[in-house]
Amino acid sequence: MSESVLTSEKGIGRSPAERHRPKGDGMRGFMSSSRSDYVILAIFALAVLTMPVWLAPIGAGYPDILQKFAIFGIFALGFNILFGFSGYLSFGHAAFLGTGSYAAVWMFKLLSMNALIAVVFAIVVAGIFALLIGYVSLRRSGIYFSILTLAFAQMSYNLAYSVLTPITNGETGLQTSRSDPRILDTMMGADPHILRTPDFFGIALQGWPGFYFCAILLILAFFVTMRIKNSTFGLMLFAIKSNQNRMNYTGFSTRPYLLAAFVISGMYAGLAGGLLAVTDPLAGADRMQWTASGEVVLMTILGGVGTLLGPVIGAAVMKYLEQIFSSFNEGFLHRSFDFLPTGLQDFVVTIVSPFVGEGWHLTLGLLFMIVVIFLPGGIMEGIAHLTRRFRKGETGGSGQTARTGH
């Protein structure tokens, strides 16, 4: 099948790989087998499932925050499929997060408290919504694309407060109530008038079970992302990011590829939104606000755009810092700095207090600036620097694939 373009004088039937490769696998990095994928997946799964243990020392060993890590990890993973792989920066992904939440709560109201049904529905609805928004937004690229997505998300946000109040319940937010039909649950003999929490076939998803439910979905989402990244589809997305013109002159219709990436990442956002509703069955329009869209951009950049693990780390770091800094108040600061003389103590507290509590976004802004200026590749780049330093002198070439290596 694959004959040479030139009349081959070099022996028929042997591929260049066979001819050149002396012994063993000379194509390090390039040919990294699917086995190494499973090793990465296993390590990732282990790390995620044992988070309650190894994150306890820094005060993050409780389910509420850990499930936030997982949920926003999923959100960022999906966002990265669009932004990181194909280079299209959406500023409206919170619309899909919010849609997912609404869809899930509606399932809790109409059908069942089973989280699986809610989550699947959230993914489907967000996917359809993403198809519509993506179809229009992808008529443009670059900054115009970003603006279009932002506009759509803000429109959704406003509609949720106005025209769509029958679906969204406006400012109050959508929640479950005793009068909901919950058809499936009633059919199964449950009393619809007793308000229950979302469950997974009988396991109430509160506390630790809630976290593990999210964690397993995060691991699944990670696995799917990994497959996409290494797939032909993933390669096409990276190629579009690198040179969309060349893609066109190479015979590819690039827009369908981008739309597919957009929809997939919208579905991830829908899943994340659905999970937010699972852990707390309440959906509000504020989830769709542009700040929420901006947040996932920051998470992805903070962790490392286009890398596999970066967005998950970025999401966790951001949610952790948010938790820490927003919980500080002046009283806490005074206690922390009470080793200083009173005058100096007041001074330090005055300086520091705008950065904590409500003002933690200032800290976030600073952190973001530092990362973008000193580590444009995000936390993953930092990690790569460190490992290279440790391994210095061991081998010349890096074993990383072409795309993660910059």
Place this chain on the structure above:
Amino acid sequence: MTNDILSISGVGKRFGGLRALDDVNLNVRQGSVHAIIGPNGAGKSTLLNCLVGRIIPDEGSVTFDGGSLLGHSPHQINQAGIARVFQTPEIFGELSVMENVMIPAFARKDGAFRINAWARARERRAVREEAEHILDDLNLWEQRDQIVNSMSRGDKRRLELAMCLVQHPKLLLLDEPTAGMSRADTNNTVDLLKKIAERGITKVIIEHDMHVVFSLAETVSVMAQGTVIAEGTPEQIKASDKVQEAYLGGAHL
């Protein structure tokens, strides 16, 4: 003529007040090597842009392999069998050499759009072998894992040629394929292009290097100020007064 793979007739294009192309007529015979020469700004690249769908001509017609090219998008034109090497390499700078060559091979195998989000790209055997052969033929094998941005200019041009050849195009458009290459690289490229000619790929080549033109082309068209002023065999062109004038009288050479 029935064995013309490409016929351009009456093509014109204006950029504001500038007539970049003015009633261009050009026929390329199936299987031939057709060179286009001419001073800077003559409209050579603009003509190629009309062929690949980057620019839509204001007037005229372009027929390739029995069908019109006008009104088709670049990816459709490529799928119809036209591949192009650009004057400044259009390649995937952040990806590896191997990936750069596999991508066009995928376009040939899978068409303009196909989602294959599960199987590993690198394990598509047919595509990989095709890419490996081309890399081998173009002496890029040793660099297959290198990131393209870190390659020399000459190597980038060779890579772009590889990306076109891996598609087995019916018509290959080359816009100054040896510009920026060393003498040795230029000679290698000429040898290579001669070999491809044996395989029957029709080529249109824009070139400033007369040594390259006269050692490759069977037909030479001379462009100046947006139109074809002469056409003939290399010998005829060399002897033509009109051509001498276009070059010597032109402001650029």
